[in-house]
Amino acid sequence: MKWFALVITALSAAILPFSAAAETRIRDIVDVEGIRQNDLVGYGIVVGLNGTGDTVKNSPFTEDSLSYMLERLGVNVQGEEIKPKNVAAVLVTATLPSFARSGSSIDVTVASIGDAKSLEGGTLILTPLKGADNEVYAVAQGAIIVSGIDVQAQGARETRGTPTTGAVPNGARVERELAYDFNQRNRLTLALRSPDFTTAARIEDAINGRVGSPIAFMRDPGTVELNLASLQVSPARLLAEIENLTVPVNAPARIVIDEKSGTIVLGEDVTISRVAIAQGNISIKITESPVASQPAPFSQGQTQVLPRSEITIGQTGSGNIAMLQPNVTLSQLISGLNALGVTPQEMADIIRSMKAAGAIHAELVIR
DSSP states (O other), X not given: OHHXXXXXXXXXXXXXXXXXXXEEEGGGTEEETTOOOEEEEEEEEEEOOSSOSOOTTTOHHHHHHHHHHHHHTTOOOTXXXXXXXXXXXXXEEEEEOTTOOXXXXXXXXXXXOSSOSOOTTOEEEEEEEEOTXXXXXXXXXXXXXOOOEEEEOXXXXXXXXXXXXXXXXXXXXXXXXXXXXXXXXXXEEEEESSOOHHHHHHHHXXXXXXXXXXXXXXXXXXXXXXXXXXXXSXXXXXXXXXTTOEEXXXXXXXXXXXXXXXXXXXXXXXXXXXXXEEOOEEEEEEEEOOEEEOOOTTSOOOOEXXXXXXXXXXXXXXXXXXXXXXXXXXXHHHHHHHHTTOOXXXXXXXXXXXXXXXXXXXXXXXX
């Protein structure tokens, strides 16, 4: 946690004044209604594993899948006992991009669903990928790339990453397109990823100013509608003209605390009312001095170890009280907390207490 305290100190010393509203392109803050990705999923098998595949005892469906595939290829395995140590059953997932055309390639992710130890060196066999409507939109096949590693010896085993999950870059080929004629639309809807009245109004003004007519209308803080009836250009051409327009985007006053990693992120617009902070730590010291009790000679007793514990409670820290003036900014808050010598965990506790006292004027998000 020491590195985090050093980073906070460096930020508080090097922070420079800047405009709270950053200039951002429209394409980076909105989604166009109707332009979206679609999730695909399929069930397949991976072959060529070096003895790290599924076991028949724990994954009987792997044997059934292998038998079915061999029969489709003309190999009769009826009545044969198959123990495929080099085969693993997997789920294959992919994302079908917007306007994907037949013949284009997409990446796929492969994850084991049996008790395989690793997918390293395996090859995914022809796997249909279906959408939510149960229709096949792509077919996946290819060599699997695994970032994790699983090394096992007679008396030890070491695993790094997740060797039972891998990827096949450009491993799926699109076989079916989504029927969607984008240029036939006479109205477009822009959905803000972070709804905000001010940002939506600025998007409306920027688009109308660029086009020269009031085609944009802010319906609510998360939606801006475009009426294309009076224009002589296609919707695709219009989006190409306006998506790179920049608008000022105000970040919300928000504090995010990640208790798992000890990360604290504070927005620049966070302000603090007049408040006093006293920070101190309670130290608890426990000393163990066990004593061995020996039985008397010829008593047939047993040696007993008797615990002896000493607990000391003390107060550490400077015990100073820091007084923050009204409308304190982010840099002043960080400098004040660092002046107290607080750790990231203590800083998170102080921020929560200040929020409970009503001294912090920002949204507090704890993860």
